[in-house]
Amino acid sequence: MEKLKEFTLNFFNKLGANITKKGEVYVVSNIIKSFEDIVGQASPYPITFDKETKGAEYLSHTSIIFRAINKYLENAGKTTLLRIDFEEDLSEKLKKRIKLKNCEIENITKQHKNHFFSRFSFLTTFQYINKKEQILNEIYVHEGKVVEGSLDGYKIVEGENKIENKDFLMKDYDLAKEKLKELTISKTEEISKTLEKHLDKETEGIKKHYDNLLGELGGDLTKQLVKINELELQLRVAEGETEKEELKTKIDRLKKGLLKIADDEAKSRVLKEREFSVNNAKQKNSLNISNKLINTTVIYYPIFQFNLYIKGDNSKRFLELSYDPLTKEMDKLKCECCGTQIEEVQIDEAGHLTCSNCLDHCSECGKVYCGKCLNKSCHACGKPLCKKCSKVCFACGKYACPTHLRKDCVSGEDRCTMCLRACLRCHGLAEEKHFGESMDGSKVCQKCLAQENRNKIMKNIFEN
Ligand SMILES: [Zn+2]
Numbered sequence: 001m002e003k004l005k006e007f008t009l010n011f012f013n014k015l016g017a018n019i020t021k022k023g024e025v026y027v028v029s030n031i032i033k034s035f036e037d038i039v040g041q042a043s044p045y046p047i048t049f050d051k052e053t054k055g056a057e058y059l060s061h062t063s064i065i066f067r068a069i070n071k072y073l074e075n076a077g078k079t080t081l082l083r084i085d086f087e088e089d090l091s092e093k094l095k096k097r098i099k100l101k102n103c104e105i106e107n108i109t110k111q112h113k114n115h116f117f118s119r120f121s122f123l124t125t126f127q128y129i130n131k132k133e134q135i136l137n138e139i140y141v142h143e144g145k146v147v148e149g150s151l152d153g154y155k156i157v158e159g160e161n162k163i164e165n166k167d168f169l170m171k172d173y174d175l176a177k178e179k180l181k182e183l184t185i186s187k188t189e190e191i192s193k194t195l196e197k198h199l200d201k202e203t204e205g206i207k208k209h210y211d212n213l214l215g216e217l218g219g220d221l222t223k224q225l226v227k228i229n230e231l232e233l234q235l236r237v238a239e240g241e242t243e244k245e246e247l248k249t250k251i252d253r254l255k256k257g258l259l260k261i262a263d264d265e266a267k268s269r270v271l272k273e274r275e276f277s278v279n280n281a282k283q284k285n286s287l288n289i290s291n292k293l294i295n296t297t298v299i300y301y302p303i304f305q306f307n308l309y310i311k312g313d314n315s316k317r318f319l320e321l322s323y324d325p326l327t328k329e330m331d332k333l334k335c336e337c338c339g340t341q342i343e344e345v346q347i348d349e350a351g352h353l354t355c356s357n358c359l360d361h362c363s364e365c366g367k368v369y370c371g372k373c374l375n376k377s378c379h380a381c382g383k384p385l386c387k388k389c390s391k392v393c394f395a396c397g398k399y400a401c402p403t404h405l406r407k408d409c410v411s412g413e414d415r416c417t418m419c420l421r422a423c424l425r426c427h428g429l430a431e432e433k434h435f436g437e438s439m440d441g442s443k444v445c446q447k448c449l450a451q452e453n454r455n456k457i458m459k460n461i462f463e464n
């Protein structure tokens with residue numbers, strides 16, 4: 001039992017979890033998500049190693065937590081594959097999502113494609129002056145971007161597929177490491193600052209201590225060192241050659257004197273000790289950071305694609321709509337006329353999906369059409385016309401409605417009424433070019449002129 005206890009607590013410690021003890025109950029919290037996913041339940045986990053204790057899971061070889069630990073360790077180092085489970089009846093959901101006005105949905109079929117994202121769990125350990133701080137970071141990467149991730153509230157099951165192409169994992173890992181740096185930098189800076197202050201204080205103390213020692217040894221080593229330092233600084237800024245020479249001689253003399261002092265065994269030992277103490281303080285106040293990747297998980301979930309028909313009275317339209325159950329986002333339906341998002345779907349005679357604003361009637365046949373289909377109008381009366389109801393006048397090249405398109409009584413061709421003129425004799429319509437002057441001086445159509453000619457000939461025949 002003790003072994004099991006040690007093993008379990010050790011495991012949670014290594015994962016960076018918090019463990020608090022209340023009586024015989026150990027409450028494990030702040031544990032990585034990849035472990036929670038295996039348990040199938042979020043932490044905290046109250047556990048106990050005492051059979052008599054109530055209100056906590058008794059840890060044995062068959063308990064849920066213990067089995068999760070085993071599973072976790074089996075997969076450690078491997079990439080875990082998880083799937084987010086969506087069980088809802090999505091076809092029904094889709095039908096509810098789409099509001100229909102003059103049409104209905106037919107023949108829905110569903111396919112899906114898997115989308116992947118990766119999750120990396122890092123345990124960062126900061127070690128300094130007998131202290132150890134651990135931070136747990138879980139970083140999600142989706143389609144080449146670090147994303148804010150949380151799988152809370154989703155049903156996670158073990159993935160049954162194999163990851164065919166793992167190339168993306170390496171790239172995702174690099175991104176996650178970059179992100180980790182970002183996440184730990186402020187902590188690093190914060191600790192470094194404290195350590196620097198600490199070190200400065202300690203070094204000062206050490207120097208003071210050894211200066212005193214040297215003073216007690218009777219030498220004026222410190223004074224000499226200060227003097228040399230001063231002279232060397234002067235030499236650096238000195239300009240004249242003689243001045244430089246003088247300074248150099250002085251420095252040489254002082255250094256020789258220094259050697260004499262340093263020859264003294266006691267003093268050199270003190271100096272060595274001082275150096276050692278300073279180095280020691282530096283080491284003691286240094287920060288060690290280690291990052292350990294403790295888990296890699298690939299999570300996949302389906303993106304659904306629905307194929308369906310929107311059916312109107314006389315037309316049908318095939319549609320592909322994708323639905324992301326994670327973001328709950330569905331492809332937006334856009335009006336094929338004005339491009340805005342459709343609230344209520346309507347379909348026109350040509351099978352175009354439109355919003356309520358863009359649907360109108362052809363004033364000739366009365367059928368519903370979208371603004372794009374009704375882009376022609378009669379130039380005589382201005383009525384909007386569908387493709388079928390609009391005819392072009394070959395004289396002026398403009399469109400006309402059936403009321404304003406007539407047969408030229410001379411050529412027999414269709415012309416708009418703007419291009420025709422009424423013949424006062426036969427009341428027929430003809431193009432201006434088909435008019436001529438009759439015997440009584442009035443302008444009549446060529447048909448009437450021909451008639452007049454025929455009558456004239458006939459008259460002549462009978463008169464002769
Ligand atoms: Zn519209």
Ligand SMILES: [Zn+2]
Nearest residue numbers: 362365386389
């Ligand atoms: Zn029409």
Ligand SMILES: [Zn+2]
Nearest residue numbers: 350352370373
């Ligand atoms: Zn249309």
Ligand SMILES: [Zn+2]
Nearest residue numbers: 378381401404
């Ligand atoms: Zn018209």
Ligand SMILES: [Zn+2]
Nearest residue numbers: 393396416419
């Ligand atoms: Zn015309």
Ligand SMILES: [Zn+2]
Nearest residue numbers: 423426445448
């Ligand atoms: Zn006529």
